[in-house]
Amino acid sequence: MTDAKFLLFFFCAAIALAGAIGTIASKLPLRAAMSLLVTIIALAGLYLTLDAQLLAAIQVLVYAGAVVVLFVFVIMLIGPAPETSSAPGSVVWRMLSLVGIAMITATFAFSFVDVASTWVAPPAGFGTVRGVAGEMYTKALVPFEIVAMTLTTAIVGALAIARSKTASELAEMKRRRVAEDASAAAQPAE
Amino acid sequence: MELGLGAYLTFASVLFGIGAVGFLVRRNALVQLMSIELMLNSVNVVLVAANRFHPDNHAGQVFAFFVIAVAAAEAAVGLAILIALYRLNRNIETDRAHVLKH
């Protein structure tokens, strides 16, 4: 590991962790989204230390360019309201979860610390567009197509879920509600 | 100091832990979704790092690519659900959304 990579690793890892903590800790969703953005870009840097140039680019493009922007859109749509104070009962649950997760993370992390590895020189073209694409479009073609279909389905699904009711549907709903109310009102009268 | 796979794995597990904590502790569905993204990213780090130490092929990177794609899809659908939820409840706090209970 060259010193540059060494430094880059520490730098990026530290920023990513900080961003992650920011994401989950900030009261305002918008701040959380921005922290997430930081984390994601830092992760792209980590990918670079791992000779995954293409993936680093995709990380920035897809996550920073699309996903986070989507988050921001939604935040803008529904208003950047901070979290309300929670019911006291659920705090216990969440503290339990926090402690549990912390224990697990510690267990895993300490187990992983000593995992041995050897830096080997990657073959030429490792992590480049040519290298990854060459494999993706040959060996992983079927999963690739499936992922494509998944994305399409997700888009259609997202549209179907998120769209608001049309005028006629709203009218129909209203009519039904009125009828229900009327019958509910009629019930006790009898 | 020799940094190897272990360092990346440790980093990934910590990142995953932060994501998990975020998902469990926060009640804002938006932040929970972001936490999920964090967890997915931590897995990607593991995949890419493992690939780097076994550079015979790009299985890890390709898989990470798929994870990113699925994560994008998941974000899209998740956010759509969130908007629908918001339209229904006028808030996006997950512990108030238990209409489907029983």
Place this chain on the structure above:
Amino acid sequence: MSALLSEHLLTLLLAVPMLGALTILFLPRQWPTAIRRISVGFLVLNFFFSLLLLPEMVEVVQSVFGRFPGVAALAGVDYAQPGFHLVVDQPWIESVGISYKLGVDGISLWLVLLTTLLTPIALFASWTSIETKIKEYAIAFLLLQVGMLGAFFALDLFLFYVFWELMLVPMYLIIGIWGGANRVYAAVKFFLFTMVGSLLMLVAILYVVGQYHSLTGQYTFDLVLLHDVILPFEAQVLLFGAFALAFAIKVPMFPVHTWLPDAHVQAPTGGSIILAAVLLKLGTYGFLRFAMPMFPLASQYIGPSIAVLGVIGIIYGAYCAWVQKDVKKLVAYSSVSHMGFIALGMFAMTPHGVNGAILQMVNHGVSTGALFILVGVIYERRHTRDLDEMGGLAKVMPWYTLVFVIVAMSSIGLPGTNGFVGEFMIMSGAWMSQGFVGLGQWGTIFAMIAATGVILAAIYMLHAVLKMFWGPITKPENEGLPDMTRREWVALAPLLVLVFWIGLYPATFLDKSDDAVNQFIGDFRAKWDASSDDDSLRLWHPERHVAPEAEALDEAAAEAARAPGEEREAALDAPADGPLAQLNLAHATGAAGFGGSR
């Protein structure tokens, strides 16, 4: 063409209905008549193809079409030869030894022909009673035939399981979509009952395959190979139990028969015919083909108990049939009774007992199939099956009455009809079942109790005939009912011919199955002898199986020989890391590694 016919006849028999289903799939649903004609056409075509399984028919075909290329190359199957005929064996999922292996022998031959004969008849008979979703109905029937034929042909346990389940789905749809008022309940009940049994069977299949693997190191689902596995007695009992449950539910045997009346009552006419005539046979066929040969010790140990259930079924089914108001339910319970005879015959393990059981399977298919067609005939006219709604039909429908009485007589086993030959062989088979293999001392008692079933059969069947046909016409709706139409005659005529053919000259049918049955019993006895001597897990005929360890070791040795010089030493040092090591996680280090170190 010749290769297609003579080597892949069985595949062809599966392909024709499949192709038919595809064809129907692409027909517009606005053409109901075309759909009906084409679907029946495909089934009839398949019936003619299936006739080529008979060597006599091959001769006929050759004498007529001899000048066409390839026809002369057809070879009739000689069913006197042991083993399976027309075997097709193609690897399917090689890594776990699943293959597409089909074959036919004297035991399955008539059941196959029964299937190919009755499926078109069933579809044809329910021609007009189905008015909605005709296209789907036809497709379901064609797929059902694929499933049934496949299950009869399959010599690979996995393939058998696939077909066994495949046949479940169309039948489920046929009952659930085109059935009576309570159809969904009946369909779900049918499905759940059958599934419960077959899942246990799957577990048992996998266990046997696993044992085979532990013996030879290779996976296979091939029945012929798995047949060679001798399992310990306790394992055999459990596995036989699992198989027996699946088959007993399908048969259906006494305590698990309750799905049958519901399914029959709700199913449309065509579905009832197939259900009674063919699907039930798969249960008894499964016993003969799979459960009994593979686990002879358990079969011998549990067999008499199953025969007891059969005998109980004979009596109980008859009693239940007697009090039914619904004709279809009556016939359904009579099926329970008749299938009890078949179970009794199978476990008698005398040649004519087993042969009689096979013949009785065909008989039951013919008689009960015809009965269901006949019930369908009256249902179409009156839209009821309630016995109290009928009466005096003999006056308005004399031909219908004649046919019904003939079929009823065949069902109660009147000599001269098919039912008698089968029941007689079964009962005498049970009576004469002696010695170590068979029913032993119980045979006489079982035969005697079964014979009382003959009385009860007369009671319930004549009860139905009395209620339906004799007496004055009490309901005005029954006056002026039309007698049988030409279509109904066409559907029933082959069955009537069979009723008398089998009854008067059963040799045509028995000759084909005789040798297979003798071989079955000989094999069973031999394997039973072998396993009762030593029931430890082993192969019965180890020489028939390639031992892959030997291959693997050879390979390892060859590899070692290839490695030059110093490396050979290292390679030989740890032979366990050969190809086998990747299959077996646990393997021995060999004593050398341990030595006397202390």
Place this chain on the structure above:
Amino acid sequence: MDNLAILWIVLLPLAGAIINGLAGRFADRKLVALVAVGSVLGAFALAVSSFLELTHLKAEGVEDPRLVADVYQWFTVSLPSATGAFREVPIQVRFVFDSLSGLMTLVVTGIGSLIHIYSLEYMSEEKSYARFFAYLNLFTASMLILVLASSLPLMFVGWEGVGLCSYLLIGFWYETPAYAAAGRKAFVANRIGDFGVLVGMFALVMVAGSFEFTDINSASPEMTAPMVFGGSALEMSIATFACLFLFLGCTGKSAQIPLYVWLPDAMAGPTPVSALIHAATMVTAGVYLCCRLSPVFLQTPSAMEVIAVIGALTAFLGATIAVVQREMKKILAYSTVSQLGFMFAAVGVGAFASGFFHVFTHAFFKACLFLGAGAVMHAVHAHGDADIFKLGGLKKHLPLVRWTFLLSCLAIAGVPGFSGFFSKDEVLLGATTVAMVETPIAPWVGWVVAILLTLAATLTAFYMFRLYYLTFTGTYRSGEGAHADGEHAEGEDADDHGHDDHGHGYDPHPHKPGIAIGLALTVLAAGAVFAGLLGLPHHWLPNWWHHWMEPSIAGLALSEEASHAMGPVWAAMGMGVLAMAVGVGLATVQYRDKNEDTFTASLPKGLFSFLFDKWRVDELYGATIIRLNKGIAVLSGRLDKSFIDGLLTGLTSKAVALGSFLFTRIQVGVVHAYGLVMVIGLLGLGWWFLYPHAELEVETDGAAATLQAGRGLGYEYRFDLDGDGAYDVPAQPTRVTVRFEQGATGAQLLRAGMRVRAAISPEPWPADRAALGRLVSQRGGKTYELTPPLTRLDDVRAALEGSEGIASVRFEAVAGAARFAREARAEARYDEGQFATDRAALLIAQGRAEPIRILLGTSPTRIDPSVLGPNGLGVREEGTNLPPYAWVEDGKVVIRPNAAGAVIAGQEPVERVELGVGEATRLGMAMVRAAPVVRATVEVRNAFGNVARESVDVILEGASASARAQLVPSSLHPIEVLR
């Protein structure tokens, strides 16, 4: 196929039936009649010619003349033999025309023809003309199959075939529900009998090894062996078993107690049917069967006695009921039951030929009587049956009918000279012979039969003449003016079939029968008069019948002296004549020219209604057997729905519902709760993956043991097999020695080192934590120890050799280095030195049971005294109960029995038992053995470097340790270990 004529006898009526059945509906009545009558007449002609051929053969001196038509083999069954192999027993379709079946064929076709001819006229107004004749022809064919069959199964075809035709013909006028029900009753009763025939058939064939009558008869001497049924020998012989079951069949077919109830109801059928089926032919099939198998019946006196008594009782019962009946056909039906009882009584007393002779004569006079009754009914337009109290004085209107009827009455009453006299005399002679002469059958049976038959004969004479007088003498009670009181106001609808016309009068103008009826009556009456001449009393006159029947029918073997005894002859004849005289005389006095019932009305009310209601047997059956069975049926129908189906579907669906209820409780709907569950799951998974699990299992065999550790992701194992702390099973030990070229620079060395690592990096991930290549030595070049998979050694080697500065690469095995290994299994054979000194196992075995293992340490362990045998608790002298203890001391097992075991074995109690490992002794009822123990440990490391350790104590049960300790076989006495 030797004799086509025999085959055609059967085929002709069958063809007639098929033609009429299928095409008769569309054909002209004349054509139908031609086919029907022609086919039966043709069969009759063939039968006559065959019979003549038979007589020729007989005259030529052939002992047992027979004509055989062997058609084809129907199917085969296989008999198990003693060796376990199967012997094929073919069932042939073979017709045999011999002296017995030939005569019967003549009767069937002859009387059948007459009745066909009679029916032409009688049924002329019937709508279903063709159907009737089709049934009748089918019946004739079935009956001929029954008669001509050479084997039991084929006979069974006819046996059931006639049953079917009887069913169809009884229910011929199916629109009357009662008639259809009567048909069903007949069929079911017959079926009960058929069950008996089936069982009897199976019992016989097991001995005879063939279904053929001749084989069964010739094997009859073997049938005295006890019947084995259900694995145990019954107290009856095979012959008794088979004959009783066959007789059950006969009671069904031939209307004997207890199954006779169907026959009177069967009179619902058209009268020719009653004459043909229910009087002349079908009902005598049982007698025919008994005659066919007479050698078998003769083997079993006990079954014969049963048959005789039942036959006599039936005769008496039928006669008593007939006395009080009002309808012509009913009287004749009970008369038939009674006469059939005569025949069976004859069979039962061993007079088979006489019984069959009665069948023969009875066929004539009873057919004549039925047809006469039919002619009367036809004449007065009575439908179904004719009430004799509405008839009377018909001798003026129907002279021919009257004379034939009278002749037949004389015959059946047994007036000397008429056929009935001779045959009845023969039957009675059989009974008196048994009673008075020494035979295998008990004499009391003979007396009972003789007395009952005499009473029955008396009653027969009485009721037949009662019938005759009330019908033909006196005045016609349905004549014009007879109903002036308006009783018959509802108009003349008696013609309409299906109406119960009791209570109405009949046609006031009886019309004379036509030629067909007259012909049939005349011929039959002639037969009734003269048929008896074939069997004249053999003590004085030539008896053709017995001579003819000799080859086919066996009889009781009588001594020379007994067969010439005249006592029975006089007794029989006296009884017969007396009975006839009393019966006819009484009837003449009571009924001649009377118009009302003077005698039976004078009977006590209770007795009359008891008899009139047929002894209430139908009601009895209805209340018991039928009710019971119907009850079972209703119960099982209900149970099936509620209990069995309820259990199968209801219970499971309840269970599923309960499960789903419980599982939905878990779904709280709070995301964070789900999250917590996920955390718990993660914890479990993390623990599972991060920490290895040894799961050590041990299999021992003698002094060897196989240890197997569980498998897991990336596990590596090392074993310590003998508890010494050193790991005995090492890693795959491969050391790679890399030699560098002379003068390699430091940089080159460094690169080479890198290269070594790079080359090994395709190693499955992760490998040893301390890097794949670990520098272990720098002497003489660097030495790395590698643990690559051996399959990749080639790659490693190539990679190393290609790197700069490396001169050569050498692989060598590393011995003795305790390293992690991937093996999950280790085997060890132990010797004495490896046994633990502070541990041992005690094996305590009682008898052949699996031994109980107790692991002992140095501190005393309590042993449950019951393992040493019942009441094994030792009692110390002080009286305190102390259980035995054991522990290990200096590598030996010390047991302090505390007197346990000694109590049972009755020995002196020992203070202390010492066992070296491998030694054994007996304590109480148990063998006690000390087995050595070794401690084995496995250490498992997984990919993350976490280590788990598990130790087990391996009990080496089979270890015999060394020469100083020998296993003591359990048969020897306990070794002396007392100190």
